[in-house]
Amino acid sequence: MTTHHYRACHLCEALCGVEILIENGKVATVRGDKRDPFSHGHICPKAVALKDLHEDPDRLRRPLRKVDGQWQECGWDEAYQVVAAQLAQIAGEHGHDAVAVYLGNPNVHNWGMMTHGPNFYGLLKTRNRYSATSVDQLPHQMVCYLMYGHQFMVPVPDVDRTAYLLVIGGNPVASNGSLMTVPDFRGRLKALHKRGGKLVVVDPRRTETAELADRHLFIRPGTDAWFLFALLNVILEEDLGDRSSCQDFLKGWDQAVDALRPFTVELAERVSAVPAQAIRELAHDLAEADGGVCYGRMGVSVQRFGGLCQWAIQLINIATGNLDRRGGCMFNLPALDLVAGPNNRPGHFNLWQSRVRGLPEFSGELPVAALAEEILTAGEGQVRALITGAGNPVLSTPNGQQLDRALAGLEFMVSVDFYLNETTRHADIILPPTSPLEHDHYDLALSVFAVRNIARYNAPAFDKPEGAMHDWEIMSALGEHLAAALGVAPRPVYPPTTILDMGLKAGPYGKAKGQLPGLDFASLAAAPHGIDLGALKPCLPGRLVHEDKSIDCAPPSLLADIPRLLQAQEDSAHTDLLLIGRRHVRSNNSWMHNFRRLTKGKARHQLMMNPEDAARLALKSGQRVRVSSRVGEVSVELDVSDAVMPGVVSLPHGWGHGRAGTRMRVADRTPGVCVNDLTDDQDVDKLSGNAVLNGVPVTVVGLGS
């Protein structure tokens, strides 16, 4: 018997609808759901990994406990009791900050972790909370918090209606979009071209997206702030934009503009290698388009001036009149509203600092670049225990070797994860949740960044196997046990669907608001292909969260960061090569290399280098080279390619498998090297604390042919 199951793929941010054919209790086929109103049947090659993940014999199905260095399966209750007792003891003896938490990327893709995680780790009230945010989008969240009043009020390109899309440091053709939930970017790009629109890419590599663009400009890694402020200055000096739509609620505009005047196109050309003339042309094209948008992603986020870059991008969209405008940069209005809904968290900044280096918190989290030193540095407040949930920071965060050593010395570590990988091998207890096809799904986080308003809830494809636990159940049970061990009252627990029902009813399309279609859990669950809630709509100033309903264009902390940029141009002349990252459509962060279907074929984790540099260093394609940075070195195969600009080398992240004690058959056989053995934990965007993973100075030498 064949049954058809529909759901949103949760593997990346694009939220494609998939149709899963199930025969005799097994996944037979995974294909695009043509009836999905958002993705219209599009999927990428990773969608079939839903099957591979579900069936992977390496995926853990029972809790593991390390006894005398050996893993043993154990019962859930035993595991919960050990975790609660250990954490309570360490917190009791050394204070709550002695327990740290790292939440990895899939937390935002698996709603059970989001809805119920705080039930557990929230009890600890630890200041040592870390997540993938600070190796990713922290500067976006921080700038949106400062300017619009809410960390999740992040404007997204109105891709389906824009006439001009300027992408700085993003590669949506490979990544399928980020902080821009946009299934089938390629298809939407075709539509853009068909209506006469243009795509321009600014990136140190001629990426898959750049290949399809109307124009691509190389930029020296880490120099975007000079480029972006110069672009803004051209728009202002030549009076190209019309910001009348936002004029009435802009605060600090003149102050910001005055402070940014020193960044001329000539200076930008010198520092960034983008020709002054090209900057002038981009300014005209963007400002004169009938709906244009400047969008920046990882390339301008995980670098030394991530915060300033995001600020510049917002100012450019405001200056050209494209903020909150059809075809420009717009705000989503999700069915469960993380911005205006109940218990929403606008954010806060720098209320406390990390113990060792004094890095600022943002919204209750410290930069993960500080985690290893907080474990390794003795003294009051030293981290002695760690909780990880859906994260692999040994491969994903800077100076991973140092973190690897730090984790080995912890007194206790528990991981909620279904793989025994580079990080979880250090745990004392691993608690594996159900496979995604065994639990239901609603995209709490990413709907906020979607380029259309959409909502989708999907029931599980398979029943929960006997003795298995969902992420949310694990978090709730841990919370209950820890509360008992700490002698505090446990928090009340509602299933995720109850929380969803309340959120939908109270939301902008909800029954409680008397709105059509009158969403609640039941009506959404009855629409397995998802519900289209329409194109993005202008919403300012009403939706602004600052009490005076203004946009703060000149937040003091951003203004105060300008001198750092002015000083940095002095030492921007360097002789080292600069290392940048790279994503591939068949690879997903650190955890999807265990599926042969995705990793087979030509290896995709070589070091890319421009032919000019290869000739200068007498290196050739296929040979092994040693790449060294301040913190470490790796030995890797070279791929000479003019797709990267001279002076730049590129390695993808998420590799570096095959370490002792891991249990991932396929990944361990095609290990690759870990780029984060080269990235530097001491090098952060000083403003936000976000890690610098792009523009890392390295040297490369040949290791014989």
Ligand SMILES: Nc1nc2c(c(=O)[nH]1)N[C@H]1C(S)=C(S)[C@@H](COP(=O)(O)OP(=O)(O)OC[C@H]3O[C@@H](n4cnc5c(=O)[nH]c(N)nc54)[C@H](O)[C@@H]3O)O[C@H]1N2
């Ligand atoms: N040099 C460099 N480093 C980078 C980046 C880069 O571009 N360059 N990118 C950064 C970015 S943007 C990110 S987001 C981070 C990602 O890095 P991490 O936050 O470490 O996330 P992943 O690598 O995706 O690791 C996912 C982990 O979650 C587990 N997992 C998967 N699904 C589930 C689930 O449903 N429940 C539970 N409990 N566990 C699950 C997997 O087994 C795996 O162990 O890496 C960052 N690191």
Ligand SMILES: Nc1nc2c(c(=O)[nH]1)N[C@H]1C(S)=C(S)[C@@H](COP(=O)(O)OP(=O)(O)OC[C@H]3O[C@@H](n4cnc5c(=O)[nH]c(N)nc54)[C@H](O)[C@@H]3O)O[C@H]1N2
């Ligand atoms: N297939 C696949 N899809 C993914 C992921 C994945 O690992 N694989 N990861 C998901 C996650 S967690 C995220 S956060 C998103 C990321 O989504 P994107 O940001 O779209 O993906 P990246 O490939 O990291 O794109 C960053 C680009 O910035 C460029 N770059 C590097 N340094 C600089 C610089 O200094 N300036 C400029 N202008 N550009 C620079 C790089 O060459 C690269 O092309 O992708 C998501 N989707």
Ligand code: SF4
């Ligand atoms: S682009 Fe691929 S991985 Fe991302 S949601 Fe769509 S099918 Fe899944």
Ligand SMILES: [Mo]
């Ligand atoms: Mo990410």
